[in-house]
Amino acid sequence: MKSKQVYLDNASTTPVDPRVLKAMLPYFKERYGNPSSLHALGRESKNAIETARKNIAKHIGAEPEEIIFTSGGTESDNLAMFGIARAYKEKGKHVIVSGIEHKAILDACKKLEKEGFEITYLDVDKKGLVSLEKLSLSLRRDTILVSIMYANNEIGTIQPIKEIAKIIQEFKTVRHCEESATRQSEKTNRLLRLPHNDRFNNNSLFPIFHTDACQAASALPIKAKELGADALTMSSSKIYGPKGIGCLYLNKKYSSTGSLQAKIEPIIFGGGQERGLRSGTENVAGIVGFSEALSISEKKRVSESKRLIKLRDYFLRRIQKEIDGVLVNGDIKQRLPNNINVSIKGVEGESLLLLLDRYGIYCSTGSACSSLDLSPSYVLLSIGLPLELAHCSVRFTLGRYTKKGDIDYTMKVLVESVKKIRGISSIK
Amino acid sequence: MKQQKKSCSPDGAGWIYSETIKDHFFHPRNILLDETGYKADGVGTVGSPECGDVMIAWIKVDKKTERIKECKWRTFGCASAIASASMMSVMATEKGGMDLKTAQTLKPQQIVERLGGLPDRKFHCSVLGHEALREAVEDYLNKNGK
Incomplete structure (x- = not known):
């Protein structure tokens, strides 16, 4: 077979x-x-990063001062979690996340638990969607932060971010009213010379809603305020930009002194760059590249998404038609345009990956054997996939340079590889 | 056909498997694609699909010499599990066949050594090979009242 790289x-x-x-x-x-x-x-470099900041802010529908450059998605997620939770712990120590967040969120949660925070992990349904009802029920007076990813990296499920934001906003409003009422009675108390202890006076700011949009950017609208997100993570390396650069959008309500006594806590300390929120000499070339990458991907977003959906559906239809025992993981409709995640019965994922790799086809798997901790993907287990099928999962994520010919070549190799592995497999 | 030439690297950089493992994974030896009509003297099944590895081994034993004449297998598992099974079958049948005692005491380390090493975190994948062989030998011994 002719060799090719896909x-x-x-x-x-x-x-x-x-x-x-x-x-x-x-x-x-x-x-x-x-x-x-x-x-x-130096001024030239400063200029370059501020120009990039303005451009990125424009695409996120934000103001330049609401963009904090970081080393990428993981750091942005960490900064959101630690920065917000630690800064506002006086307001409450309860955090809500979904069970299928990226490890950059989940592992930060484990650390926060050790610091005395209580974390609610929201289950997802078979499609990988967060239940809005469960979210509503989980919100508490001491909830300071909710983080739910825009789209999942493994199964491509897109969360109803606007609805989630709406629920949180409604909760903020109710909470604000309640606490205004409390303040009113405190005023009365003050008049009566009774003690009060209310340093903050704008309680409707909580909980803060953060979303990780690393996978969503380049496929879905990312205007933070339209989505209703207070904080949003972006990574350059998923949108045809360089690695090692990303940003956290943070509504200025939480980063400027404003009406609040505190602002988010940095997690990296030093020269005070990024208004003290992220020290370290800026990755100038990275920032410039990130900005350019975002401009290109935003310009292409709608047409490219349409093209990818067509190509992906063609690919998936062929997989389902030409291979038996295929199960699609995740939701069919609420799904990123470029994501295919399937379990092929009896075909262990790592074996398949390595056979495809031999023919220059590069994909990934949720099989335990490909992971460092030797357990299969927690995302696949969270959507209720049996272990045996999680080991047989394979993910294909298409991109800007994927053409129909690549899919046709992949199908040819895939069908043969599945046949080969099933031949030597002890389970059918 | 594209063959990648990268050396074995236990830290996961480059290809994490040795040339021998790749060879046995891409060209497994002694596979039994269909056991219908195959008269095995002993069969051993180990592992579970939930754990991601299942192996079946079939052996034929030379009744006079008490040595393994044939060793066939099928495996559901990752590349190292498949390569380990393949190497086990080679070791069981080479040089006139392994005697049953040796087969019963074969250690995973011996298979891994012959494979040119396995990345640390993949070591457990090699455990099925010797276990399946041991089960098959025990099955043979049971059936023959030994």
Whole structure:
């Protein structure tokens, strides 16, 4: 069979768009100044990151000061979780997340539990969707933070972010009214010279709603305020930008002094860059590349999503038609345009991955054998997939450079590989 | 056909498997695709689909010499499980066949050694091979009243 390279792992990372690389190159050799330096070279770098910040803010529907550059999705998620929880622990120590969040959220939660926070992990249904009712029931007076991902990296399920935001907003309003009432009675108490202990006076700010939009960006609308998110994580390496750069959007209500006594706590300390929220010399080339990548992906978003949905459905139809015993993992409709996640009965995922790899086809699997901790994907188990089928899962994520010919080639190899593995498999 | 030439690297950089493992994974030896009509002297099944590994081993024994004449298998599992099974079947049948005592005491380390090593976290995948062989030998001994 003719050899070819087909990259179907775009949810892991994407190649850098040549235009992005071109925009970045001057910032390695000629415009290498430290943005904190006062001289011309430094000012040039400072200018570059502020221009990028404005551009990114525009695409997220935010103000430039609401963008905090970080080293990527993981750091943005960590900053949101730790930064918000630690800064506002006086307001409450309850946090809500979904059970299928990225590890950057879930592992941060484990650490927060050790710091005395209580975490509610919301179950998802068979399709991977969070129940709005369960969310409503989980909200408490001491809930300070809710983090629910926009779209899942493994099964591509898209959460109803706007509805989630609405529920949280309604809760904030009710809470605000309740607490205003309390303040009114406290006023009365004050008049009666009774003690009061209310340092903060705008309780409707909580809980803060954060969403991880790493997988959603380039496929779905990302205007934070329209979505109703107070904080939003983005990564450059999933949108054809460089690795090692991302940002956290944070509504300025929570990052400027404003009416609040506290702002979010940084997790990295030092030179006070990013208004003290993220120290460390800025990754200038990365920031410039991220900004360019976002411009390109936003320009292409609608047409590219349509193209990917067509191509993905063609691919999935062929898989279902040409291979028996295929189960689609996740929701069919509420799904990222580029995501296919299937379990192929009797075909262990790592074996399949390595056979495909031999023919230059790159994908991923939720099988235990491919993971570092030797347990199969927690996301697949969360949607109720039996262990035996989780081991047989394989994920194909299409991208900007995937063509129909790539899918046809993949199908040819896939059908043969499945046949081969089933032949030597001891379970049928 | 594209063959990637990368060396074995236990930290997961590059291809994590040795050339021998790749060879046995891509070209497994002694597979029994269909057991219908195959007269085995002993059969052993180990593992479970929930754990991600299941292996069946069939053996034929030379009644005079008490050595394994044939060792066939099928495995549901990852590349290292498949390569380990394949290597086990080679070891059981080479040099005139393994004697039953040796087969019963075969250790996973011996299979791993012959495979040119396995990344640490994949070691457990090699455990099925010797277990299936042991089960098959015990099945043979039971059936023959030994």
